Amino acid sequence: QVQLVESGGGLVQAGGSLRLSCAASGRTLGSDAMGWFRQAPGKEREFVASINWSNSRTYYPDSVKGRFTVSRGNARNMVFLQMNSLKPEDTAVYYCAAAPGNRGLAIYGHEYTYWGQGTQVTVSS
Secondary structure, eight states: OOEEEEEOOEEEETTOOEEEEEEEESSOOOSEEEEEEEEOTTSOOEEEEEEETTTOOEEOOTTTTTTEEEEEOSSTTEEEEEEOSOOGGGOEEEEEEEEETOOSOOOSGGGOOEEOOOEEEEEEO
């Protein structure tokens, strides 16, 4: 079992930055893919970023490429999402997710087994 807890969300003005953190507990992350997703009211869940734990490869959709950066901490239990140049359309609940044993760059929700409770990000115009 893996427990994931997100933090770092909040209210920010357009053009600002936020850094989300995801703390994993239960077991040490190893050959896993870690991902970030978001869901805005009335919209479907959207993939935001993923990182492969073993080789640190990352993947982003065009909507956030160049603005968001996913990284892992030195400790084998932290993942971060640095969000710059935020836009009002980035407003959503952001979720951290883990795909144990996935050696690729999981970009679909069904590839992930564990999910955090989410953290709200609100970008004002």
